[in-house]
Amino acid sequence: MPDPIGGPARPGTRRRGTTPLRRPARAVRRGLSQLLCAVAGLGLGLLAPLVTGGPQVDAGRVAGVLFTLGFGVISLVSIIYSVLFLVVQFSASTFTPRLGLFRDEPVVWRTFAFTVGLFVFCITAGLAIGSRESVSTAVPSVAVVLTLVALALMRTLQMKAFDSIQLGHSLSAITTRAHRLYDTLYVNPYTPTGAVPSPPVADAGAEVRWTGPPAVLQSVDVPALLGAARAGDSAVAFRVAPGTTLAEGTVVARVAGDGVPASVLLGALTTGVERIFDQDPELPFRLLADIALRALSPAVNDPATAVEALDHLEALLIRLAGRDLDVGRFHDSTGRARVSVPVPAWDRYVRTAVDDVLFAAAGSPMTLRRTRDLLRALAERAPAERRAVVLDRLRWAERTGGETYPLVWTNGTGTEPDGPSGTRTRGTPR
Incomplete structure (x- = not known):
C-alpha cells in the first residue's frame, strides 16, 4: 500500500508510490449519475419545445411520439434488467458467488441512468408542448437521437452480459483488475533486506x-x-x-x-456485505482458487476449467514474486509513521492460491500436473528467500502424483528408477 501524496518515504527506505488509499466513491457516483441524468432530462424537456426555428410539425403527433418513446424505452430497459438478473445468478452458480464483476460494470448503471434521463425528457417535453398547434422538428429529432444512444448502450450492456458468462472473459477480468491493483500497491522490486515485515x-x-x-x-x-x-x-x-x-x-x-x-x-x-477489489489484494487469488475448486468438485468435475484458473494464478504469483510486498506503513509529511495496515505476505499469497487447489487436484492428474508446473515455474522465478514455501508444495505434488498416477506422472524427459517398486521423475525433488 503506497504512501500518501506529499508524504516523504520512510527514512532510509525507498519511496512506495504516491497513490493514497481513499474511500471509494462508487455508490455516490452511481446515485449522482442517475440524479444528474434525470435533471438534465427535465431541463432539456422544458427547453426543447421553446425552440421555434426550422421546420414545424404537428404538436399533437410529436407529443404522442414522445410519450411512446419514453414509456417504450423504460419498459424495454426494465425487461433487459430483469433478464440480466439471470445472468448474475448464472455467474454466481457456475463460477463463484463472490464474483460480482458484471454487477460492478459502469455500463450497467450508466445505461440505467441514461434511460431515466431519456424517460424524463420525453415525458417533460410531451407535457410542455401542451395545446400548441405546432412544434419545431428539433424536438422529435432530439428524442430519436437520444433513443438511438440508449439502444446502443443497451446493446453494449448485453454484450457485457454475454461476456460475463464466459469463463475466459471472467478469468481475464479478474486478472486485469488484479494487475491494476498490484501495479498501484507494489511499485518497488523485492530485495532481501525487505524480507522481514515491518512491525x-x-x-x-x-x-x-x-x-x-x-x-x-x-x-x-x-x-x-x-x-x-x-x-x-x-x-x-x-x-x-x-x-x-x-x-x-x-x-x-x-x-x-x-x-x-x-x-x-x-x-x-x-x-x-462482500469483499471488493479496491484495497483487497488477496481477493483475486481467492476468486481464482474458488473457480478452480468448484470445477474440481464431484458435482461439476471439469478439470480443464481448473487448469485455466491455474494459468491465471501462475501469472499473478509470478507478477508478485519479484516485488516488495511490505507496503502497510504510512507516513505523514514529516516522515513519521502514523498508520499501519496488515497486508498479505508472500507465504499468504502462495497458500491462498495453491493449498486448497493442490489437495483438491489430487484426484485429477491433469490438474495436479498443472499445479506441479505452476510450482516449478514459481520456484524458478521467485527470489531464493521466497522459494521454501513453494518447494514444500512442489515436493508434495511430485510425491502424490508419482504414487497415485505412476503411468502418467512424467516431466516429459522420462523417468529413472527409484528403488525396486517405483520410479522417480528425473530432476524432481524426493
Missing part, C-alpha cells in the same frame, strides 16, 4: 473495537486517518485488513495517544 506503528495503546453488526471491511481512508493522527500526535495500528469480516467486539485497531477518537477511526472505514 505495526503502535504495539500498545487503546483498543478500538467494532460495535456494529457483522460486516466486511472493504477499505480504509488512510489520508483522513493520517491527518487526524498527525493533528493529535497519535499513531494507529490496524489489526484487521480489508477483506476481513468484522464481528461485534472485533479489535479493529490500537491507537497510541488520544488524538484519534474511536468515532473518527470507525468513520474512516468503509464496510459492506
Whole structure:
C-alpha cells in the first residue's frame, strides 16, 4: 500500500508510490449519475419545445411520439434488467458467488441512468408542448437521437452480459483488475533486506473495537486517518485488513495517544456485505482458487476449467514474486509513521492460491500436473528467500502424483528408477 501524496518515504527506505488509499466513491457516483441524468432530462424537456426555428410539425403527433418513446424505452430497459438478473445468478452458480464483476460494470448503471434521463425528457417535453398547434422538428429529432444512444448502450450492456458468462472473459477480468491493483500497491522490486515485515506503528495503546453488526471491511481512508493522527500526535495500528469480516467486539485497531477518537477511526472505514477489489489484494487469488475448486468438485468435475484458473494464478504469483510486498506503513509529511495496515505476505499469497487447489487436484492428474508446473515455474522465478514455501508444495505434488498416477506422472524427459517398486521423475525433488 503506497504512501500518501506529499508524504516523504520512510527514512532510509525507498519511496512506495504516491497513490493514497481513499474511500471509494462508487455508490455516490452511481446515485449522482442517475440524479444528474434525470435533471438534465427535465431541463432539456422544458427547453426543447421553446425552440421555434426550422421546420414545424404537428404538436399533437410529436407529443404522442414522445410519450411512446419514453414509456417504450423504460419498459424495454426494465425487461433487459430483469433478464440480466439471470445472468448474475448464472455467474454466481457456475463460477463463484463472490464474483460480482458484471454487477460492478459502469455500463450497467450508466445505461440505467441514461434511460431515466431519456424517460424524463420525453415525458417533460410531451407535457410542455401542451395545446400548441405546432412544434419545431428539433424536438422529435432530439428524442430519436437520444433513443438511438440508449439502444446502443443497451446493446453494449448485453454484450457485457454475454461476456460475463464466459469463463475466459471472467478469468481475464479478474486478472486485469488484479494487475491494476498490484501495479498501484507494489511499485518497488523485492530485495532481501525487505524480507522481514515491518512491525505495526503502535504495539500498545487503546483498543478500538467494532460495535456494529457483522460486516466486511472493504477499505480504509488512510489520508483522513493520517491527518487526524498527525493533528493529535497519535499513531494507529490496524489489526484487521480489508477483506476481513468484522464481528461485534472485533479489535479493529490500537491507537497510541488520544488524538484519534474511536468515532473518527470507525468513520474512516468503509464496510459492506462482500469483499471488493479496491484495497483487497488477496481477493483475486481467492476468486481464482474458488473457480478452480468448484470445477474440481464431484458435482461439476471439469478439470480443464481448473487448469485455466491455474494459468491465471501462475501469472499473478509470478507478477508478485519479484516485488516488495511490505507496503502497510504510512507516513505523514514529516516522515513519521502514523498508520499501519496488515497486508498479505508472500507465504499468504502462495497458500491462498495453491493449498486448497493442490489437495483438491489430487484426484485429477491433469490438474495436479498443472499445479506441479505452476510450482516449478514459481520456484524458478521467485527470489531464493521466497522459494521454501513453494518447494514444500512442489515436493508434495511430485510425491502424490508419482504414487497415485505412476503411468502418467512424467516431466516429459522420462523417468529413472527409484528403488525396486517405483520410479522417480528425473530432476524432481524426493
